[in-house]
Amino acid sequence: MPRDFLKGAQDEYDVVVIGSGLAGLTSANILGRAGHRVLLLEQHYKLGGLATWFLRPGSHTFDISLHGFPHGMIKSCRRYWNRDISDRIVQLKNIRFDNPQFSLTTTFDREDFSRLLVEQFDQDPETVKSFFDTARGMNFYDDQTTTTGELFERFFPGRNDIVRLLMEPITYANGSTLEDPAITYGIVFSNFMSKGVYIYEGGTDDLIKRMKKELESNGVDIRINCPVDHIDIKDGRVNAVRVGDRTIRCRAVVSNANLRTTILKMIGEEKLDADYVQRTNAVRLNNSSTQVYMALKEGETIDESSGDLFFTSTAEEFKTESLLSRDITSRTFSFYYPRTRPWKTKERYAVVSSTNANWSDWNDLNEQDYEASKQDLVETTIDALERYLPGVRDKIEHAEAATPRTFQHYTLHERGASFGTKFEGLGVSRELPSQVGGMYHAGSVGIIMSGWLGAINYGVIVSNEVDQLLTSESSPV
Numbered sequence: 478m479p480r481d482f483l484k485g486a487q488d489e490y491d492v493v494v495i496g497s498g499l500a501g502l503t504s505a506n507i508l509g510r511a512g513h514r515v516l517l518l519e520q521h522y523k524l525g526g527l528a529t530w531f532l533r534p535g536s537h538t539f540d541i542s543l544h545g546f547p548h549g550m551i552k553s554c555r556r557y558w559n560r561d562i563s564d565r566i567v568q569l570k571n572i573r574f575d576n577p578q579f580s581l582t583t584t585f586d587r588e589d590f591s592r593l594l595v596e597q598f599d600q601d602p603e604t605v606k607s608f609f610d611t612a613r614g615m616n617f618y619d620d621q622t623t624t625t626g627e628l629f630e631r632f633f634p635g636r637n638d639i640v641r642l643l644m645e646p647i648t649y650a651n652g653s654t655l656e657d658p659a660i661t662y663g664i665v666f667s668n669f670m671s672k673g674v675y676i677y678e679g680g681t682d683d684l685i686k687r688m689k690k691e692l693e694s695n696g697v698d699i700r701i702n703c704p705v706d707h708i709d710i711k712d713g714r715v716n717a718v719r720v721g722d723r724t725i726r727c728r729a730v731v732s733n734a735n736l737r738t739t740i741l742k743m744i745g746e747e748k749l750d751a752d753y754v755q756r757t758n759a760v761r762l763n764n765s766s767t768q769v770y771m772a773l774k775e776g777e778t779i780d781e782s783s784g785d786l787f788f789t790s791t792a793e794e795f796k797t798e799s800l801l802s803r804d805i806t807s808r809t810f811s812f813y814y815p816r817t818r819p820w821k822t823k824e825r826y827a828v829v830s831s832t833n834a835n836w837s838d839w840n841d842l843n844e845q846d847y848e849a850s851k852q853d854l855v856e857t858t859i860d861a862l863e864r865y866l867p868g869v870r871d872k873i874e875h876a877e878a879a880t881p882r883t884f885q886h887y888t889l890h891e892r893g894a895s896f897g898t899k900f901e902g903l904g905v906s907r908e909l910p911s912q913v914g915g916m917y918h919a920g921s922v923g924i925i926m927s928g929w930l931g932a933i934n935y936g937v938i939v940s941n942e943v944d945q946l947l948t949s950e951s952s953p954v
């Protein structure tokens with residue numbers, strides 16, 4: 478008999494949270510803390526969604542999406558989780574770039590970028606200040622017709638190298654392009670680049686363990702291996718969720734699954750206004766990624782001067798489309814030193830290489846070509862790393878690759894989207910409760926609400942709305 482992962486679960490809750498990505502976990506935590514009866518359903522056998530890790534023999538642990546996030550994580554984690562978590566967030570001080578246009582190391586904050594733009598890129602300090610002030614001053618309700626490319630052209634005309642410095646990390650981080658509205662860049666830029674890049678010391682496994690503990694202390698009923706198949710609507714309101722043959726009633730649902738999947742598959746078009754369905758269908762998914770995970774043999778080390786995050790490229794010029802190409806010219810290396818997991822007794826070094834990728838480049842391959850392509854990705858990535866760490870090939874004990882197919886497999890994000898949907902998804906996500914009473918979505922949409930901080934903050938916004946709904950309605954189910 479298959480194991481019943483819903484054994485002992487109630488037949489009704491105040492709210493069901495579908496998916497345990499950072500937005501889902503945060504929503505569940507806030508709602509549990511507020512005293513609501515919360516059921517958290519995760520289809521995978523682990524919590525965390527894309528904030529995840531895996532183990533390999535030899536005491537190796539690999540992080541998938543722990544490369545860097547903005548300073549704002551400290552405040553969000555302190556307020557909506559606890560100090561135990563927020564106190565473990567530390568700055569990465571050594572961010573490196575190497576490409577045919579420039580090589581440099583930066584602390585990746587406004588002050589250091591200003592210094593570099595003036596001293597190394599010969600810019601007038603006033604222009605630099607004005608650019609930063611403009612990017613910082615943008616808000617979502619501003620003009621959305623100016624593109625990021627036009628914004629750069631206004632301040633740094635014809636300077637592809639400056640565009641590369643200021644844009645490449647953001648494109649790596651979320652696949653945004655020069656054609657996207659400048660506002661999406663402005664917000665991410667001022668979040669990410671104003672105070673540097675941060676990381677959670679302890680590793681993703683430690684973070685999720687502490688989050689689980691906090692959820693349990695707030696009374697959240699957590700169930701893994703529980704894929705939600707359908708959300709039932711009655712009289713224009715959510716009524717229940719279905720997992721296999723179980724129907725669990727609830728007054729509100731927060732879906733952390735992909736926006737399009739939530740609306741088009743779990744709810745169903747027939748329950749929604751035709752123009753809303755049309756707008757949902759028009760929401761574009763974000764691109765996906767490939768990664769290569771490399772762990773060093775016991776006793777082998779990497780010198781700290783290698784940096785924490787290293788943006789490398791062999792492309793002569795910066796073009797956003799070449800960052801997505803299967804013909805890889807750009808790779809971001811994250812170096813993990815033993816300080817990433819200070820609690821471990823065995824000292825281990827690892828490197829993870831990340832590259833943006835198109836779903837179709839991987840999905841269209843047959844199994845044999847897929848395996849060969851993965852192996853080729855591993856080999857060419859090690860070759861690329863050899864340029865910076867000569868002899869590293871012989872020091873590597875384990876190397877393997879993940880592709881857009883891997884990300885889809887583990888999270889059910891269509892086409893392995895790494896950052897949910899493009900920015901037009903935000904309006905559709907926000908409008909969901911007005912289409913179906915009690916139905917909310919919290920998870921990566923657009924550039925602003927994605928990434929670790931964006932997902933957590935979106936979970937906060939949505940859970941406050943759910944809390945208001947639940948407390949304003951006193952009637953039981």
Ligand SMILES: Cc1cc2nc3c(=O)[nH]c(=O)nc-3n(C[C@H](O)[C@H](O)[C@H](O)COP(=O)(O)OP(=O)(O)OC[C@H]3O[C@@H](n4cnc5c(N)ncnc54)[C@H](O)[C@@H]3O)c2cc1C
Pocket residue numbers: 495496497498499500501518519520521524525526527528541542543544545546703704705706733734735766768831884887888889890894895896897919920921927928929930932933
């Ligand atoms: C390779 C890579 C590197 C990244 N690096 C960074 C980084 O350095 N910094 C950063 O800030 N961000 C990074 N990100 C992005 C970041 O990880 C995500 O934006 C964020 O974790 C997404 O959180 P989320 O809440 O949207 O949910 P997700 O993590 O997308 O989780 C959704 C959850 O819903 C579950 N689910 C889906 N369908 C169902 C269902 N039917 N029933 C039950 N459960 C379901 C999934 O299993 C999953 O657990 C990276 C992403 C990738 C792929």
